Amino acid sequence: MFLNILLVLGTFVFMEGFAWFAHKYIxxxxxxxxxxxxxVHHKGWWExxxxxxxxxxxxxxxxIVVGSEIxxxxxxxxxxxxxxxxxxSYFIFHDVIVHRRVKIKFKTKNRYLNRIIRAHYVHHKVHERDGAEAFGFLYAPKKYEKP
Structure with missing residues (x-):
């Protein structure tokens, strides 16, 4: 049981690194x-x-299916x-909290959440393929923290 939980949590942490790599290079x-x-700005909910x-x-x-069957x-x-x-977690943070694709009121004073939100906004200042920074989703370096 402990190893299973560790595998779930380890995969979760690995996914942030994989997501950073996929976001930047793919x-x-x-x-x-x-x-x-x-x-880019667009109408409608689909991207x-x-x-x-x-x-x-x-x-x-x-x-999940293969693992549950074999x-x-x-x-x-x-x-x-x-x-x-x-x-x-990505959906809640990225689509709901940052981009407001689901219309709910959300305000936080949490420094960490504000740091990753700010990093994502910095990422979106660039509308081109090249020149962007801050490719993580659930982690951002302290340089994105407000002084």
Missing amino acids: MHGLMWNWHESHH TNDLFGIIFGVAATAL ESLRWLMYVGFGITLYGI
């Missing part, structure tokens, strides 16, 4: 044609960038749970 690289929709979330969701679901691969289920937990 979304702002080869797949900019999808991600660009997230950096082509949302396809990344669908891909990660399908991958997590596949890992005893020797049970560990994959917990990896899928970790990816899912990260995806839920």
